[in-house]
Amino acid sequence: MKKLVSINTVLFISIVGALFALLCMFFNAEGLNDYDPEGGESYITLYGEAHGIESFYDAELEGWGQFYSEGCRDLFIELSYYEGELLNDYMKAEDAEILDVIYDSLEGTPSHTQYFLDFYTAIKRDYPETVFHGTDIGHQYWNLGPYYLEYLEKAGLKDSDKYQRTLEVMEQGRAWYEDLDSDGEFRENLMVENFIWDYDRLVSEKGGEKVKIMGIYGGYHTNMKDNVMSTRLKNHYSDIISVRYVANKFLKADSYAVGFSYFGLTFVALLLIPNIIFGFTITDELRDALENKNMFLTITERVGEALICIVLLLFPANNPRAVIKPQICMFFSRRFEWFVLVVLFMAIYEIFWIRFFRSKKTVKDLYHSTCGVPFAGAILPCFAVFCLGVYAGNLVTIAAAVIFTIGHLGIHISCYKRYFSKN
Numbered sequence: 541m542k543k544l545v546s547i548n549t550v551l552f553i554s555i556v557g558a559l560f561a562l563l564c565m566f567f568n569a570e571g572l573n574d575y576d577p578e579g580g581e582s583y584i585t586l587y588g589e590a591h592g593i594e595s596f597y598d599a600e601l602e603g604w605g606q607f608y609s610e611g612c613r614d615l616f617i618e619l620s621y622y623e624g625e626l627l628n629d630y631m632k633a634e635d636a637e638i639l640d641v642i643y644d645s646l647e648g649t650p651s652h653t654q655y656f657l658d659f660y661t662a663i664k665r666d667y668p669e670t671v672f673h674g675t676d677i678g679h680q681y682w683n684l685g686p687y688y689l690e691y692l693e694k695a696g697l698k699d700s701d702k703y704q705r706t707l708e709v710m711e712q713g714r715a716w717y718e719d720l721d722s723d724g725e726f727r728e729n730l731m732v733e734n735f736i737w738d739y740d741r742l743v744s745e746k747g748g749e750k751v752k753i754m755g756i757y758g759g760y761h762t763n764m765k766d767n768v769m770s771t772r773l774k775n776h777y778s779d780i781i782s783v784r785y786v787a788n789k790f791l792k793a794d795s796y797a798v799g800f801s802y803f804g805l806t807f808v809a810l811l812l813i814p815n816i817i818f819g820f821t822i823t824d825e826l827r828d829a830l831e832n833k834n835m836f837l838t839i840t841e842r843v844g845e846a847l848i849c850i851v852l853l854l855f856p857a858n859n860p861r862a863v864i865k866p867q868i869c870m871f872f873s874r875r876f877e878w879f880v881l882v883v884l885f886m887a888i889y890e891i892f893w894i895r896f897f898r899s900k901k902t903v904k905d906l907y908h909s910t911c912g913v914p915f916a917g918a919i920l921p922c923f924a925v926f927c928l929g930v931y932a933g934n935l936v937t938i939a940a941a942v943i944f945t946i947g948h949l950g951i952h953i954s955c956y957k958r959y960f961s962k963n
């Protein structure tokens with residue numbers, strides 16, 4: 541039996557270790573780090589987002605409000621040239637007919653949501669001098685492109701630069717959709733070219749001085765760790781690029797900010813409920829086996845328990861921080877792999893109690909390994925609280941876990957040795 545437990549334990553540690561390594565690779569793959577110029581001033585600030593998410597639109601609207609208050613008026617967006625021009629005409633119109641046309645053309649895309657309409661409605665209402673610059677390829681070349689060409693023709697602008705530019709961007713979209721490149725290189729090159737074309741034109745209109753602008757693009761195009769649009773723009777314009785990941789607004793947390801943690805409440809309930817049931821169903825054999833005469837360990841355990849209950853409820857940083865939208869995006873906070881371990885350990889902990897309550901409730905049942913974890917009832921809550929402290933970046937939680945571990949695990953090891961030395 542001892543050999544079997546040992547093998548199971550080694551297997552469990554190996555699996556958890558491998559899982560943790562994979563989690564580290566997965567949750568750090570996106571590299572969602574904001575970026576600022578090294579020593580220079582930022583003129584181009586790109587907001588990295590996932591399309592169609594209400595909270596992201598709200599954060600971008602707040603960001604644009606800040607730029608607008610500082611005198612910025614040019615907003616670059618991941619829409620085509622003709623979509624940007626239509627939005628500029630919408631800003632001058634008395635109704636929302638143009639915006640509705642753009643919205644209808646986006647059917648089947650993540651942006652086809654009420655939040656899209658609300659975002660541009662709010663910009664027209666609150667920031668009426670905004671000028672849009674669409675720098676993507678012509679995604680809607682089959683519906684919105686022809687609509688804008690006809691729109692220009694009715695205005696007598698068939699021979700205008702706008703008409704010619706629209707044809708060029710529509711051709712970009714047609715070429716990309718007819719031969720979709722798997723790595724996106726064709727589109728990325730064109731997005732960079734279109735951005736440079738529009739920004740340089742803007743700078744020229746301002747007398748050659750650099751212009752501060754804000755841009756809103758998908759997170760893929762703003763990852764400064766990859767050779768994508770943002771890094772290529774940095775190489776072209778030197779270090780005047782900043783990147784702000786919208787998701788970070790929801791993923792970051794002050795490790796020591798005081799408030800309420802709903803996950804902490806859940807965690808405490810998962811700890812206390814089985815132990816309360818255990819207190820009402822404990823047998824005389826278990827009561828004798830668990831009798832502890834070491835006052836230091838008893839006090840340490842009680843202090844640790846009290847601290848854990850307080851810190852888990854008190855710090856919102858214990859809450860999971862992730863943005864998950866099926867088929868759209870998944871963003872996770874830093875060290876989220878540690879939170880996954882918390883869930884894993886607590887799941888096994890609950891399995892331990894279920895098995896115990898269905899057993900004969902003997903001392904052997906209490907100390908039987910679960911999923912390869914020896915002393916599962918004693919070890920797992922200690923591990924879980926420690927991992928939660930690491931995830932939250934909170935040394936108080938980690939200290940509470942250490943104090944609790946010394947007392948709780950010390951008592952159980954002492955009782956285990958004493959009982960089985962007699963039996």
